[in-house]
Amino acid sequence: MEFRRLTEADVPAYLQSIPAMRERFSDFDDLEVTEVGDGNLNFVYLVSNRRQPSETVVLKQAVPYLRVVGESWPLTRHRMDIETAALRHFRALCPQHVPEVFHGDADLSACVMERLGTHRILRGALMDGHTFENVADHLSTFMAQSLFYGSDLYLGFDAKKEAVKQYTNIELCKITEDLIFTHPYDDSATNAYNTALAREAIDGIQRNPLVRAAVGELKYAFMTRAETLLHGDLHVGSVMVNAQETFVIDPEFAFYGPMGFDVGILLANFFLAWHGQEARGGASAIATQGWLLETAAQCWDQFADKFMTLWQQQEKDGQGFTGRDLDGLSAQAFRESFMRRLWNDSLGFAGCEMVRRVLGLAKVAEIAGIEDPQTRAKAEVAALRMAKRLLLQRHEVSSMAQVLDWVRA
Amino acid sequence: MEFRRLTEADVPAYLQSIPAMRERFSDFDDLEVTEVGDGNLNFVYLVSNRRQPSETVVLKQAVPYLRVVGESWPLTRHRMDIETAALRHFRALCPQHVPEVFHGDADLSACVMERLGTHRILRGALMDGHTFENVADHLSTFMAQSLFYGSDLYLGFDAKKEAVKQYTNIELCKITEDLIFTHPYDDSATNAYNTALAREAIDGIQRNPLVRAAVGELKYAFMTRAETLLHGDLHVGSVMVNAQETFVIDPEFAFYGPMGFDVGILLANFFLAWHGQEARGGASAIATQGWLLETAAQCWDQFADKFMTLWQQQEKDGQGFTGRDLDGLSAQAFRESFMRRLWNDSLGFAGCEMVRRVLGLAKVAEIAGIEDPQTRAKAEVAALRMAKRLLLQRHEVSSMAQVLDWVRA
Numbered sequence: 001m002e003f004r005r006l007t008e009a010d011v012p013a014y015l016q017s018i019p020a021m022r023e024r025f026s027d028f029d030d031l032e033v034t035e036v037g038d039g040n041l042n043f044v045y046l047v048s049n050r051r052q053p054s055e056t057v058v059l060k061q062a063v064p065y066l067r068v069v070g071e072s073w074p075l076t077r078h079r080m081d082i083e084t085a086a087l088r089h090f091r092a093l094c095p096q097h098v099p100e101v102f103h104g105d106a107d108l109s110a111c112v113m114e115r116l117g118t119h120r121i122l123r124g125a126l127m128d129g130h131t132f133e134n135v136a137d138h139l140s141t142f143m144a145q146s147l148f149y150g151s152d153l154y155l156g157f158d159a160k161k162e163a164v165k166q167y168t169n170i171e172l173c174k175i176t177e178d179l180i181f182t183h184p185y186d187d188s189a190t191n192a193y194n195t196a197l198a199r200e201a202i203d204g205i206q207r208n209p210l211v212r213a214a215v216g217e218l219k220y221a222f223m224t225r226a227e228t229l230l231h232g233d234l235h236v237g238s239v240m241v242n243a244q245e246t247f248v249i250d251p252e253f254a255f256y257g258p259m260g261f262d263v264g265i266l267l268a269n270f271f272l273a274w275h276g277q278e279a280r281g282g283a284s285a286i287a288t289q290g291w292l293l294e295t296a297a298q299c300w301d302q303f304a305d306k307f308m309t310l311w312q313q314q315e316k317d318g319q320g321f322t323g324r325d326l327d328g329l330s331a332q333a334f335r336e337s338f339m340r341r342l343w344n345d346s347l348g349f350a351g352c353e354m355v356r357r358v359l360g361l362a363k364v365a366e367i368a369g370i371e372d373p374q375t376r377a378k379a380e381v382a383a384l385r386m387a388k389r390l391l392l393q394r395h396e397v398s399s400m401a402q403v404l405d406w407v408r409a
Numbered sequence: 410m411e412f413r414r415l416t417e418a419d420v421p422a423y424l425q426s427i428p429a430m431r432e433r434f435s436d437f438d439d440l441e442v443t444e445v446g447d448g449n450l451n452f453v454y455l456v457s458n459r460r461q462p463s464e465t466v467v468l469k470q471a472v473p474y475l476r477v478v479g480e481s482w483p484l485t486r487h488r489m490d491i492e493t494a495a496l497r498h499f500r501a502l503c504p505q506h507v508p509e510v511f512h513g514d515a516d517l518s519a520c521v522m523e524r525l526g527t528h529r530i531l532r533g534a535l536m537d538g539h540t541f542e543n544v545a546d547h548l549s550t551f552m553a554q555s556l557f558y559g560s561d562l563y564l565g566f567d568a569k570k571e572a573v574k575q576y577t578n579i580e581l582c583k584i585t586e587d588l589i590f591t592h593p594y595d596d597s598a599t600n601a602y603n604t605a606l607a608r609e610a611i612d613g614i615q616r617n618p619l620v621r622a623a624v625g626e627l628k629y630a631f632m633t634r635a636e637t638l639l640h641g642d643l644h645v646g647s648v649m650v651n652a653q654e655t656f657v658i659d660p661e662f663a664f665y666g667p668m669g670f671d672v673g674i675l676l677a678n679f680f681l682a683w684h685g686q687e688a689r690g691g692a693s694a695i696a697t698q699g700w701l702l703e704t705a706a707q708c709w710d711q712f713a714d715k716f717m718t719l720w721q722q723q724e725k726d727g728q729g730f731t732g733r734d735l736d737g738l739s740a741q742a743f744r745e746s747f748m749r750r751l752w753n754d755s756l757g758f759a760g761c762e763m764v765r766r767v768l769g770l771a772k773v774a775e776i777a778g779i780e781d782p783q784t785r786a787k788a789e790v791a792a793l794r795m796a797k798r799l800l801l802q803r804h805e806v807s808s809m810a811q812v813l814d815w816v817r818a
Contacts, residue, residue, distance in 0.1 A: 152632045157586060158579045160632075165574045170567045177566060186732030212739035213746045216731040220747070223561045224636045226573075322625040323595030330621035337622045338629070 001107040003077065006061050008033045011045055014110075015059070020102050021112065025055045040068035041079070041252060046115065056117060057102060062109040062252075075171050077109035079252050082169050084111045086254035089229060090142075093149050097142045097248055116247055119240040126236065126273055127366060129284045131291040136298035138246035139239065139266065143299075144306035147259045150229035153311055153321055164226045169255035172232070173223075176253060180352055181219035184360035185212055191359050194380055196373035201381050205355055205388065214391040215355075218348045226256035234262045235269040235353075235364075260345025263303060267346060268353035269364065270296035271407050272383055276366030279379035293407060297400045300346070304339055311335060344394045347403065351390030354383050385409075410516040412486065415470050417442045420454055423519075424468070429511045430521065434464045449477035450488070450661060455524065465526060466511060471518040471661075484580050486518035488661050491578050493520045495663035498638060499551075502558050506551045506657055525656055528649040535645065535682055536775060538693045540700040545707035547655035548648065548675065552708075553715035556668045559638035562720055562730055573635045578664040581641070582632070585662060589761055590628035593769040594621055600768050603789055605782035610790050614764055614797065623800040624764075627757045635665035643671045644678040644762075644773075669754025672712065676755060677762035678773065679705035680816050681792055685775030688788035702816060706809045709755070713748055720744060753803045756812065760799030763792050794818075 006014055015021040016028040025031075030050045037044035043063065048056035062080035066073035084104040091098040099114040122135065152160050183190050185206050193202060205211055231238065232253025240247045274292045277285040312335075318325045325331040357364045358380045367383065370376040389406050397403060415423055424430040425437040434440075439459045446453035452472065457465035471489035475482035493513035500507040508523035531544065561569050592599050594615050602611060614620055640647065641662025649656045683701045686694040721744075727734045734740040766773045767789045776792065779785040798815050806812060 152629065157583050157632075161577050161579050161582070164635075165577055168570050168574055170570050173570070174566050182732040187735060188732070207736040207739075209736065209738040209742035212731055212734075213742040216743035217746060217750075219731065220561065223566075223569075224634050226635050227633045322621055322628065323591040323597070325621075326596060327616040327618065329618040330616070333618035333622035334625035337626060341626075 003064070003108060005043070005063055006059070006108065006110065008035055008045065011047055011059060015047065015057070015112070018103050018112065021057070024057065024102065025049055026052055037067065040066060041075070042067060048115070056115040058113050058115050060111045060113070079169065079172055080109035080111060081106055082167060082254055083250070083252040085166070086229065086231075086251040087111070087113065090146055090231075090248065090251065093145045094142050097138055097246055099247055099249060116240050119242045119245065119247060121237055122239040122241050123236040123365060125241060126288060126292070127369070129288060131288060132241050132243065132246070134244065135239075135241060135246055136295045136302060139248075140299050140302035140306055142248050143262060143266070143303045144310060146231065147228045147262065148307055148310045151227055151259070154314060163229060164256040167229055167255050169232070169253065172253045173255055176232070177219065177223060179361055180356045181215060181222060184356040185215055190361045192361060192363070193359065194373055194376050196377040197380050198377070201384055202359060205359065205384060208388075211388060211391055214348065215352060218352055221258045221345065222261060225258040227259050228256065229254055230257045230259070230262050232257065232262070234266045236273065258345055260342050261349045263300070263342070263346035264349025265353045266299060267296050268350035268357070270299070271350065271386060272354060272357055272364045273366045274407055275379040275383045275386070276364070276370065278382065279367070279370055279375050293404050297404060300400055304343075308335060308339065347390045347394040347397065351387040351394070354387035354390070358383050412473070412517060414472055415452070415454075415468070415517065415519065417444055417454065420456055420468060424456065424466070424521070427512050427521065430466070433466065433511065434458055435461055446476065449475060450484070451476060457524070465524040467522050467524050469520050469522070488578065488581055489518035489520060490515055491576060491663055492659070492661040494575070495638065495640075495660040496520070496522065498559075499555055499640070499657065499660060502554045503551050506547055506655055508656055508658060525649050528651045528654065528656060530646055531648040531650050532645040532774060534650060535697060535701070536778070538697060540697060541650050541652065541655070543653065544648075544650060544655055545704045545711060548657075549708050549711035549715055551657050552671060552675070552712045553719060555640065556637045556671065557716050557719045560636055560668070563723060572638060573665040576638055576664050578641070578662065581662045582664055585641070586628065586632060588770055589765045590624060590631060593765040594624055599770045601770060601772070602768065603782055603785050605786040606789050607786070610793055611768060614768065614793060617797075620797060620800055623757065623803075624761060627761055630667050630754065631670060634667040636668050637665065638663055639666045639668070639671050641666065641671070643675045645682065667754055669751050670758045672709070672751070672755035673758025674762050675708060676705050677759035677766070679708070680759065680795060681763055681766055681773045682775045683816055684788040684792045684795070685773070685779065687791065688776070688779055688784050702813050706813060709809050713752075717744060717748065756799045756803040756806065760796040760803070763796035763799070767792050
């Protein structure tokens with residue numbers, strides 16, 4: 001079928017043409033179709049049967065350009081093939097935290113998936129003062145499973161290299177390379193600065209050779225280290241929650257990259273939310289702030305434990321990544337050195353994410369939504385200070401407690 | 410054309426069928442064809458016209474198995490596509506140091522290339538007591554050009570990722586993963602130990618958790634860090650020389666890997682040759698030994714200079730890998746941090762190569778050719794001691810002078 005962009009009016013007939021949808025919907029005569037894509041890339045339709053509201057799906061379609069800009073920024077629709085494949089891959093590993101794909105359509109670059117009816121985006125929920133006791137447990141499980149099972153620590157030498165090829169995601173990686181690792185540092189015209197943010201604070205990042213060298217190392221790692229299939233955009237806007245459940249969505253940036261990237265982006269978003277709350281002040285902010293730091297710490301600690309457990313189980317016959325473990329100590333020595341590097345990487349990528357959310361094009365609502373520019377600048381300065389520490393001291397700091405002290409500083 | 414293995418008798422008619430060969434040979438009636446493949450993988454024919462000896466080529470053919478073992482070790486012929494593409498790529502970058510490919514034949518997995526008539530393999534020439542004053546200059550040029558121009562420091566974000574896919578070399582990487590990074594360490598049955606080598610020396614590598622963790626890190630780097638198109642097997646048996654010229658041959662192991670791998674393999678082979686000469690003793694050995702260390706040092710120093718120069722030229726408008734250089738110091742700060750990491754990586758990979766040439770399956774003639782097992786063990790023990798230092802102290806040592814002190818220790 002030739003590509004065409006679906007409209008709300010097209011959706012019922014399109015769904016009816018899909019066998020899997022004819023099993024899911026009792027009829028297609030009275031569907032409610034609402035376009036809700038608030039992202040920058042794609043069109044997203046919520047579809048439900050007014051006669052049977054439990055019959056509901058999400059339809060996502062990629063168009064051959066960047067939606068937020070328009071046809072002047074072409075972007076191949078191949079990204080939807082990658083997103084669909086990544087969703088299925090993550091779902092197979094972690095069914096409790098990834099929505100089910102019902103139908104993938106390469107011709108129309110569309111994907112029909114499970115509707116998370118009672119869940120909302122974590123970022124917005126946190127801003128409204130809600131907290132969720134299972135999020136650290138769930139996200140650490142998602143990261144441990146997804147990062148471990150896509151890597152050379154688990155996959156055969158051949159399957160992993162084929163997967164690297166399959167998930168080559170040139171255009172979306174380029175967006176990250178530019179918007180996270182380059183533009184925020186070189187005073188690019190795409191940046192957006194708070195007018196109340198002192199030039200000194202901006203220069204402290206952009207004209208600091210040590211910061212720039214550290215970011216260069218992390219950009220180079222992002223571009224060269226094909227460690228595992230990453231989500232690629234694992235911030236709190238890519239997570240949906242209710243009181244019981246946590247789902248990770250929107251893996252269109254998935255590619256083979258360094259494990260610390262997913263971990264670092266997530267940690268940074270908790271820290272950024274903390275700085276936003278700190279500047280806003282008030283009693284409800286204080287309660288959320290405690291939860292944010294505790295959750296960040298638990299995300300790392302539980303991730304590291306779960307990742308290590310998966311790895312130890314994988315190598316329990318003494319035959320592992322480094323070969324047979326002759327003295328009973330060597331495999332563990334490598335695992336510990338591996339986890340130290342992953343920790344250092346995660347802190348560095350967290351620093352990059354914090355800088356770009358302050359200086360770069362894409363902001364986080366927790367800070368960008370602060371109306372008073374002076375108050376906003378307070379949060380931004382604190383976030384940049386924290387980011388600089390993460391970038392420059394990522395190899396020295398060994399405990400999350402010390403990182404949390406930096407946040408509170 | 411369907412695949413068939415060429416025999417010496419087939420070669421004249423095969424060459425005559427190739428238009429480029431009809432330009433190169435005045436006739437095909439009296440060709441001398443000699444099979445000389447002494448490697449483990451392929452068949453190699455030297456072909457010359459007895460009536461016009463200047464009309465001469467090399468024909469190389471891959472068979473769908475590992476030649477040294479036979480049809481019981483299948484290996485796809487795809488490796489010849491990679492070797493041919495890599496030869497053409499390296500030749501385009503460095504015509505003075507890479508033989509010309511006249512014809513590549515994907516159907517027969519064959520490649521016809523320039524015959525280096527007056528050149529011989531560097532390893533054998535060194536063992537015969539010859540030294541070559543241009544080798545460090547030439548090999549450092551080859552490494553600087555090949556490692557720089559295949560990387561993200563030069564190629565566009567898209568061309569590099571496409572190249573990673575093109576050069577995915579699953580089977581030959583697996584050989585390296587096993588024979589360099591795994592088997593020498595886990596007392597594999599494929600290892601071959603000198604009976605006079607004390608078990609203590611072997612255990613000092615295989616049962617040392619710090620060594621095993623370091624090798625694990627380097628194996629993981631080899632498998633995940635897609636930095637540039639490597640030669641992949643750059644030892645002194647892959648180099649042909651005469652008094653004036655130096656050529657790099659046999660890039661069948663080419664793939665996108667960490668830059669330090671090529672550099673480290675080369676350095677290690679000079680060090681191994683030194684240890685072989687040291688154990689053999691004698692006046693001619695002493696002369697060669699001085700040349701070996703000087704050449705190793707010059708290879709690194711000149712490589713680092715040339716690589717840095719290419720990079721600075723590439724970024725001379727202030728727009729580089731890390732973005733616009735606002736303070737005039739940041740780009741250089743990143744380059745220096747990059748070169749430190751590359752140096753550390755190179756030392757680590759050199760350590761891996763030295764261990765595997767002593768404990769593993771494939772030896773170097775400089776040491777393996779020492780007839781007396783006790784004398785051979787002396788060289789092996791010294792090489793293992795050196796390798797251990799390279800593996801464990803690669804992050805601390807900052808000068809080649811110190812590394813050379815270790816060799817002489």
